[in-house]
Amino acid sequence: MSTQSDTHYLEAKGFYNWFFSVDHKRIGLMYLAAILFFFVLAGMAAMLVRLELLAPGEQFIDRHGYNVAFTLHGAMMVFLFIVPGIPATLGNFCLPLMIGAKDVAFPRLNLLSFWIYVLGAAIVVMSLIGPPGEAWLDTGWTLYTPYSVESSSGVIPVTLGVFILGFSSILTGLNFAVTIHKMRAPGMTWHRLPLFVWALYSASLIQILATPVVGITLLLLIMERSFGIGFFTASLGGDPILFENFFWFYSHPVVYIMILPAMGVVAEILPVFAKKPIFGYRAIAYSSLAIALVSFFVWGHHLFVSGMSNWSRWVFSLLTFAVAIPTAIKVFNWISTLYKGSIQLDSPMLYACAFIFLFTIAGLTGLPLATLATDVHLHDTYFVVAHFHYTMQGGTVIGLLAGLHFWFPKIFGKMYNEKRARVGFWMLFVGFNATFMPQFILGYMGMPRRYFDYLDQFADLHFMSSIGGFVNGLAYLFILGNLIHGIIKGTAAEKNPHGSLSLEWTVPSPPPLTNFDEIPEVHDWTYGYGNEQHA
Amino acid sequence: MDKILFNGLSELGTHVDRVHVFIIAIMAFCFIACNAVLIYFMLRYRRKGPDDVTASIKGNHLLEAVWTIIPTIVVLIVFVYGVRVWGDMRKPPENAMTINVTGVQWAWRFEYPDGRIEAEDLYVPAGQPIRLNMVSNDVLHSFFIPELRVKEDVVPSQYTHLWFQADYEGVYNIFCTEYCGDNHSYMLGKVHALGPEAWDRWVRRVPDPDAVQLSPAERGAKLYSKWGCLGCHSTDGSPNIGPTFKNLMGRSESFADGSTVVVDENYIMESIKQPNAKIVAGFKPDQMPAFEGQLSQQDITDLIDYIKTLNE
Numbered sequence A: 001m002s003t004q005s006d007t008h009y010l011e012a013k014g015f016y017n018w019f020f021s022v023d024h025k026r027i028g029l030m031y032l033a034a035i036l037f038f039f040v041l042a043g044m045a046a047m048l049v050r051l052e053l054l055a056p057g058e059q060f061i062d063r064h065g066y067n068v069a070f071t072l073h074g075a076m077m078v079f080l081f082i083v084p085g086i087p088a089t090l091g092n093f094c095l096p097l098m099i100g101a102k103d104v105a106f107p108r109l110n111l112l113s114f115w116i117y118v119l120g121a122a123i124v125v126m127s128l129i130g131p132p133g134e135a136w137l138d139t140g141w142t143l144y145t146p147y148s149v150e151s152s153s154g155v156i157p158v159t160l161g162v163f164i165l166g167f168s169s170i171l172t173g174l175n176f177a178v179t180i181h182k183m184r185a186p187g188m189t190w191h192r193l194p195l196f197v198w199a200l201y202s203a204s205l206i207q208i209l210a211t212p213v214v215g216i217t218l219l220l221l222i223m224e225r226s227f228g229i230g231f232f233t234a235s236l237g238g239d240p241i242l243f244e245n246f247f248w249f250y251s252h253p254v255v256y257i258m259i260l261p262a263m264g265v266v267a268e269i270l271p272v273f274a275k276k277p278i279f280g281y282r283a284i285a286y287s288s289l290a291i292a293l294v295s296f297f298v299w300g301h302h303l304f305v306s307g308m309s310n311w312s313r314w315v316f317s318l319l320t321f322a323v324a325i326p327t328a329i330k331v332f333n334w335i336s337t338l339y340k341g342s343i344q345l346d347s348p349m350l351y352a353c354a355f356i357f358l359f360t361i362a363g364l365t366g367l368p369l370a371t372l373a374t375d376v377h378l379h380d381t382y383f384v385v386a387h388f389h390y391t392m393q394g395g396t397v398i399g400l401l402a403g404l405h406f407w408f409p410k411i412f413g414k415m416y417n418e419k420r421a422r423v424g425f426w427m428l429f430v431g432f433n434a435t436f437m438p439q440f441i442l443g444y445m446g447m448p449r450r451y452f453d454y455l456d457q458f459a460d461l462h463f464m465s466s467i468g469g470f471v472n473g474l475a476y477l478f479i480l481g482n483l484i485h486g487i488i489k490g491t492a493a494e495k496n497p498h499g500s501l502s503l504e505w506t507v508p509s510p511p512p513l514t515n516f517d518e519i520p521e522v523h524d525w526t527y528g529y530g531n532e533q534h535a
Numbered sequence B: 001m002d003k004i005l006f007n008g009l010s011e012l013g014t015h016v017d018r019v020h021v022f023i024i025a026i027m028a029f030c031f032i033a034c035n036a037v038l039i040y041f042m043l044r045y046r047r048k049g050p051d052d053v054t055a056s057i058k059g060n061h062l063l064e065a066v067w068t069i070i071p072t073i074v075v076l077i078v079f080v081y082g083v084r085v086w087g088d089m090r091k092p093p094e095n096a097m098t099i100n101v102t103g104v105q106w107a108w109r110f111e112y113p114d115g116r117i118e119a120e121d122l123y124v125p126a127g128q129p130i131r132l133n134m135v136s137n138d139v140l141h142s143f144f145i146p147e148l149r150v151k152e153d154v155v156p157s158q159y160t161h162l163w164f165q166a167d168y169e170g171v172y173n174i175f176c177t178e179y180c181g182d183n184h185s186y187m188l189g190k191v192h193a194l195g196p197e198a199w200d201r202w203v204r205r206v207p208d209p210d211a212v213q214l215s216p217a218e219r220g221a222k223l224y225s226k227w228g229c230l231g232c233h234s235t236d237g238s239p240n241i242g243p244t245f246k247n248l249m250g251r252s253e254s255f256a257d258g259s260t261v262v263v264d265e266n267y268i269m270e271s272i273k274q275p276n277a278k279i280v281a282g283f284k285p286d287q288m289p290a291f292e293g294q295l296s297q298q299d300i301t302d303l304i305d306y307i308k309t310l311n312e
């Protein structure tokens, strides 16, 4: 491959130069296009769900169609969008640049994991919407047995697709972990690493350790369906709760694969736009690791009313509270970073501050769910739906948007329209809260989740939530439209428009194919922003 | 709209709601405190110009210690409070009356100590602790009485249990809260907490004098939804898990073994009591639960009268 430092990575034309490029920036960009595509698809399913729930009774789709719609929404959002999410996109693009490397440790493996992702995604989508002769998947993204064993829909192909996707995730995690260990520029010590890198590192560890478990679980499910082996089927001596345990052993830690990188993005943005060193660098870095570790021991909080033993119920409750502490530490440190700063509320910073705001809601509403006496009432109601949308959308998606706006000039060498970016932000902020705030109250009132129809007493709040949902949906179209417009028509971006001290901003925008002509030498940490004169 | 918390319907529910309010207070305090500081900083330190002087503070060990220790203490208190109240929720009082619950797609069955079986409607004496011993016939379900703050999954592999006590007469919702397929949102029921007189009448099966008298076909229509027949049998001609009831009476039905029969009262009775005796062609055996011993002869007659009304 010809590597001239004056050609930037976007210049390549043609299918081959993109789809078979091992350049981490191109791979990151392809991932971005792919996951945003699925985000829009899954979002459309969400709109269908909210349309149906506008009023009690059947509105637009029948009960089976509704079950398919929320399954499509959940499965695509989780497996195709949010799990690859920030690491595969911004992580791929930024990680080597931030640590002063020319690429990730295994560039070809990186391309392979992209292709595995494409393959898995194609299988999942094709089988979700009904392979020939089979019905659309209607099990919910959680695939709980025995329903997923009995359902006449295409459980096996979807499961197979997710199984394949798992390898993409494992390989990316492996690649990043090795990259962070081995590819740091001279002087880039662990304690000088940008916090986004720490977050990617923590998430990578979870990807490597947890994903194989779900892979095996899914294989067991396929065998159960194909051969009736009896792992999860009570009449054959199996236990459906075993599946729940296996499933959440992966799917709880995976929540942190989703949220830790978003936290990392926020920790990058705050110091730049406040012109302040990050507050409590080590506390933030180590709390990422602590969260990753503890996240493996809390899966049981999804089973508080599932027929687990009383003993394990309270142990899991206690362990779940243990996650709250490193999370709280992060929030306090982010907020303290703003103290005595010089704060510029551009769109990336607006998103970062909104992340903190929404994340406090997400985190705090975890308390009544971790508490046994109160979780009994709230479990599997709309309270849970609202809680995890505050973490996943209010946290991860807002974090992704913060990062996209922040690194946009670096990625594309162009600027988006800042005014419209702010309008889009406020639309999203209002629409999002209008959708999910009412759902907390619905949860306290006892409205169960995954209900096609509901009693009249829930109608007003559902109506409000649906209206909010439509604003929420429109906001995304507006925001993405503005970014796409920026890619096509935006003005040329400077090398370092936000005044960041991190290494990725020392190279031209967009970066040359080889990143750095010479590997930089690092003499200080990334956050030396304060300009106060010491007496 | 009902009062969301502290509806005063059960003592245990009130204890649970105290935990709810305690946590809501903590959530509100932390939310307001964090975000007040956040928004204050955002406004107070807004950039005035490129020459703003900013502090070089990198952290503060004392602060880190404080905001590690205080949240730890707070969550421990919440945890202990939650476990204590929950402990009472898991221990049914000794004088509790046990009722067996079976979840099926998509209906609830209740079996009383004297062998009596009910569907959809759970009748209990008010003021008496009730222990539910629950199991599922098919997939996962979850038994939830929101007003009384109790919930527990209903699983095919093991018995699960919960207990509650409705302190006052009244009717409360039962929801299925674990996704169980097409009619998940219709797997509903009611708890009827009866006063001493009404309970006595119910036990002795004396019809409620105030209740409106229904015709047999009307009673049959109620039984059709109450016992979950609607989950498998349509009334509009569309096939479902089982054959449609439309134009069933008098239809010539062919079976998996090749034989045929003209549907009459006796055939329907047999089909309800022992569905596997004859399998309708094109449908699977072992799908329909046998209602032998669950439905009284009177119930079956009412159902047949209802099915007759579905002929055009």
Ligand SMILES: [Cu+2]
Pocket (backbone or CB within 6 Å): A251, A252, A255, A298, A299, A301, A302
């Ligand atoms: Cu979890």
Ligand SMILES: [Cu+2]
Pocket (backbone or CB within 6 Å): B140, B141, B142, B176, B177, B178, B179, B180, B181, B183, B184, B185, B187
């Ligand atoms: Cu259900």
